[in-house]
Amino acid sequence: MESSPPADAPPPRLELRGITKRFPGCLANDHVNLVLQGGEIHALLGENGAGKSTLVKMIYGVLHPDSGSMLWQGQEVRVPDPAGARRLGIGMVFQHFSLFDTLTVTENIALGLDNPGPMAALANRIRTVSERYGLALDPDRHVFHLSVGERQRVEIVRCLLQDPKLLIMDEPTSVLTPQEATKLFETLRRLAAEGCTILYISHKLEEIRALCSRATVLRGGRVVGACDPRQETARGLAEMMIGSELSTPERPPQGAAGAARLSVRNLSTSSDNPFATNLKDVTFEVRAGEILGIAGVAGNGQAELMAALSGEALIADPAAVQIEGLPSGHLGPRARRALGLAFVPEERLGRGTVPELSLSDNALLSGYASETLVTGGMVRFAKARAYAETIIKGFNVVTHGHKAEARSLSGGNLQKFIIGREILQRPKLLIVGQPTWGVDAGAAAAIHQALIGLARSGAAVLVISQDLDELFVLSDRISVLFHGRLSDSRPTHETSVERIGLLMGGLFATPPDEDGEIARAL
Amino acid sequence: MSAELSLIGPILAAMLAAATPLLFAALGELVVEKSGVLNLGVEGMMLVGAVCGFAVTVKTGSAPMGLLAAATAGAATAALFGLLTLGLLANQVATGLALTLFGVGLSALIGQAFVGIPLKGLPKLNIPGLTDLPVIGQALFGQDLLVYLAILAVPLVHLFLYRTRAGLVLRAVGENHAAAHALGYKVIRIRFLAVLFGGAMSGLGGAFLSMDYTPMWAENMTAGRGWIALALVVFATWKPLRVMLGAWLFGGVTIAQLHVQGLGVDVPSQLLSMLPYLATVLVLVLISRDVARTRLNAPACLGKLFHPDA
Numbered sequence A: 001m002e003s004s005p006p007a008d009a010p011p012p013r014l015e016l017r018g019i020t021k022r023f024p025g026c027l028a029n030d031h032v033n034l035v036l037q038g039g040e041i042h043a044l045l046g047e048n049g050a051g052k053s054t055l056v057k058m059i060y061g062v063l064h065p066d067s068g069s070m071l072w073q074g075q076e077v078r079v080p081d082p083a084g085a086r087r088l089g090i091g092m093v094f095q096h097f098s099l100f101d102t103l104t105v106t107e108n109i110a111l112g113l114d115n116p117g118p119m120a121a122l123a124n125r126i127r128t129v130s131e132r133y134g135l136a137l138d139p140d141r142h143v144f145h146l147s148v149g150e151r152q153r154v155e156i157v158r159c160l161l162q163d164p165k166l167l168i169m170d171e172p173t174s175v176l177t178p179q180e181a182t183k184l185f186e187t188l189r190r191l192a193a194e195g196c197t198i199l200y201i202s203h204k205l206e207e208i209r210a211l212c213s214r215a216t217v218l219r220g221g222r223v224v225g226a227c228d229p230r231q232e233t234a235r236g237l238a239e240m241m242i243g244s245e246l247s248t249p250e251r252p253p254q255g256a257a258g259a260a261r262l263s264v265r266n267l268s269t270s271s272d273n274p275f276a277t278n279l280k281d282v283t284f285e286v287r288a289g290e291i292l293g294i295a296g297v298a299g300n301g302q303a304e305l306m307a308a309l310s311g312e313a314l315i316a317d318p319a320a321v322q323i324e325g326l327p328s329g330h331l332g333p334r335a336r337r338a339l340g341l342a343f344v345p346e347e348r349l350g351r352g353t354v355p356e357l358s359l360s361d362n363a364l365l366s367g368y369a370s371e372t373l374v375t376g377g378m379v380r381f382a383k384a385r386a387y388a389e390t391i392i393k394g395f396n397v398v399t400h401g402h403k404a405e406a407r408s409l410s411g412g413n414l415q416k417f418i419i420g421r422e423i424l425q426r427p428k429l430l431i432v433g434q435p436t437w438g439v440d441a442g443a444a445a446a447i448h449q450a451l452i453g454l455a456r457s458g459a460a461v462l463v464i465s466q467d468l469d470e471l472f473v474l475s476d477r478i479s480v481l482f483h484g485r486l487s488d489s490r491p492t493h494e495t496s497v498e499r500i501g502l503l504m505g506g507l508f509a510t511p512p513d514e515d516g517e518i519a520r521a522l
Numbered sequence B: 001m002s003a004e005l006s007l008i009g010p011i012l013a014a015m016l017a018a019a020t021p022l023l024f025a026a027l028g029e030l031v032v033e034k035s036g037v038l039n040l041g042v043e044g045m046m047l048v049g050a051v052c053g054f055a056v057t058v059k060t061g062s063a064p065m066g067l068l069a070a071a072t073a074g075a076a077t078a079a080l081f082g083l084l085t086l087g088l089l090a091n092q093v094a095t096g097l098a099l100t101l102f103g104v105g106l107s108a109l110i111g112q113a114f115v116g117i118p119l120k121g122l123p124k125l126n127i128p129g130l131t132d133l134p135v136i137g138q139a140l141f142g143q144d145l146l147v148y149l150a151i152l153a154v155p156l157v158h159l160f161l162y163r164t165r166a167g168l169v170l171r172a173v174g175e176n177h178a179a180a181h182a183l184g185y186k187v188i189r190i191r192f193l194a195v196l197f198g199g200a201m202s203g204l205g206g207a208f209l210s211m212d213y214t215p216m217w218a219e220n221m222t223a224g225r226g227w228i229a230l231a232l233v234v235f236a237t238w239k240p241l242r243v244m245l246g247a248w249l250f251g252g253v254t255i256a257q258l259h260v261q262g263l264g265v266d267v268p269s270q271l272l273s274m275l276p277y278l279a280t281v282l283v284l285v286l287i288s289r290d291v292a293r294t295r296l297n298a299p300a301c302l303g304k305l306f307h308p309d310a
Helices: A052-059 A082-088 A105-111 A119-132 A148-160 A178-193 A205-211 A234-242 A302-310 A333-338 A359-367 A381-394 A411-423 A441-456 A468-474 A497-504 B003-034 B042-060 B063-087 B092-114 B137-141 B145-163 B165-175 B177-182 B187-213 B225-235 B240-262 B269-287 B291-297
Strands: A014-023 A026-036 A041-045 A067-072 A075-077 A090-093 A166-170 A197-201 A214-219 A222-227 A260-267 A282-287 A291-295 A321-323 A341-344 A429-433 A460-464 A477-482
Touching: A014 A052, A026 A052, A026 A222, A041 A052, A041 A178, A041 A205, A041 A234, A052 A166, A052 A197, A082 A090, A090 A148, A105 A119, A105 A148, A105 B165, A119 A148, A148 A178, A166 A178, A178 A197, A178 A205, A178 A497, A205 A234, A214 A234, A222 A234, A234 A441, A260 A302, A260 A429, A260 A460, A282 A460, A291 A441, A291 A468, A291 A497, A302 A341, A302 A429, A302 A460, A333 A341, A341 A411, A359 A381, A359 A411, A381 A411, A411 A429, A411 A441, A429 A441, A441 A460, A441 A468, A460 A468, A468 A497, A477 A497, B003 B042, B003 B145, B003 B165, B003 B187, B003 B225, B003 B240, B042 B063, B042 B092, B042 B187, B042 B225, B063 B092, B063 B187, B145 B165, B145 B187, B145 B240, B165 B177, B165 B187, B177 B187, B187 B225, B225 B240, B225 B269, B240 B269
Parallel strands: A041 A197, A041 A214, A090 A166, A166 A197, A291 A460, A291 A477, A341 A429, A429 A460
Antiparallel strands: A014 A026, A014 A067, A067 A075, A214 A222, A260 A282, A260 A321
């Protein structure tokens, strides 16, 4: 038991006592206690589904607890809605930004304020605050023009304009370059020094060790521990989160790289979609037995590159995409699969699987040809079910069986299923987008191991990811995609996170839209 | 004054009148769609408005009461749509189509007793001096109140959407309902209000047809104008001013083809009756060829269901 605080100490900024929240079929938060002091940077740790998001949504008034109480500066309060939270002085920066693409920065910020006043005056206040905290922003631009880092600044400035006493940040750096993250940390430290409490949610343990002075660990909706992250190792923190030992992927040395399985030559795209990034002269190849990693902040052409490689978007010049030396730019996804290409899209629900269909039906969708699950136009359901069960067993997918709907699986389990489905078809070439985005540490390690195993068995693997730690674990070579251009690749052991990070930000010195050589300077 | 010139005034006046029902319905639907809801039941709401406005005017002898009844009936029909799609999460497209079928049937049922009864029409504006101006006098200063009201609604809707906080919130809800909800806006309530407004405007559009344009009740008298209004909103890329231009174009071709028919040109009248629909769609498709601009103005959450806990 904690001893009662001395009488002259100020009450904690926020105290949660016995917060419980139940959803149909799951207990998201089970008697959670949490104490946040004024001016501290406090980490909230836990795997996916541990209940972190549910907890902060209750603090911010988006959800309401079933039981338990909340004390704000010593006073018991109820937060009816986000506006109520903002009145108390609680601000929140969401993981998936709550921004409106077709509105301007000022309009977006006005929507998050209860009393924004006239737009011109607000724009001036935005300029003042963004200068003061080093968060450069142009109030008149439309949000869809902004980079992901700039979008996050919009959210932060929106919170800062309300003089928050508690700022909640949900996975703020998952979309930032390392340099952008460093700048963000400076801002956060400055805010904390001014007395603002920061509740920081992240998967990235090194960051938490660098930034936070206290951490609370959630597992299965319960608080399972608290610590000073500066005193712990990243591995120790990860094991607290998952409650068991963490396995690191083994990485046998690469043999001699074989023939080019995929060559992309001067691939350029154009699109009617104003939100799309056109690819410009992208050239690279992936050889048998190796893993090529493509780094870059989302929105720099990853979606377009994936579409062009999978066959979802056809390329006018067939020779721009060659699979096993055959011009394939004009071929659709089925023809490319027939050549030995397999594909794991970033979007698990909707592209990777049909959410409403069962796992066996989803197994059928990409495996029907190579696994002969269809003969004479008729589906062989027994074989499809057996195939789905093989995937579930072989890749430790936690589910109640092949009849489960794809959407009922957690992100990590669904991703294991999708990657298993593709790997079991023995592809010659596998393209994976964001293999472990939003996947917890245990599943991520399993996925990494499977990809390395596939490459070492002779397949070519292309991984497109925003997560640099992941790319440095997986890749033999790394390139960077920036504004639709691809840098030359470098062997992973000859480069560093800092150098790749600089490239992800376009080297800073180069104006973003200039046609100059951006990444050849590696 | 030459005979040709003397025709321009009446044609202009008739064009503005022909455009009015479209303008009401399309502006209403524009606000609905900007909030992220696709209500395909415009035709049905117009018919219900038309018959209720007509019936109440006949029974009470008061045109203002009739208009009030039309707007209320349109809003009530829309409320049914809102309840089903926003409250019970029914599919918006299917519900909208059903609403049109429902409106056709309901209006025919209510209207049975009123077929063949003539109505006087709404009083026209008469400003001595101005109304008597040659060529434009009748068109600009001799219309009835609803024609002016519809035109006035164009800048009002624009100002509401782009200059007021309520309009900003409405656009935000249509753009990203999850984000709007996370910021604490009542997505369902805002959309329901927009749907009610759309219904009232459709009702007024219908009432203009039955109480003034052709002051009588006939089954299915909107003749597809609800659908044209829907098309106008999309092709006008959700911009009030373009909606007005589209409505005027439709009105203009409607009147022009009537005159061509009147002159006895040897073209099947069915073909000529097709013209206003064809011309409006064609021109608006050409205007909205710029895919990028269309995407910027299109509400991103249009037609998507929203549930606060999901």
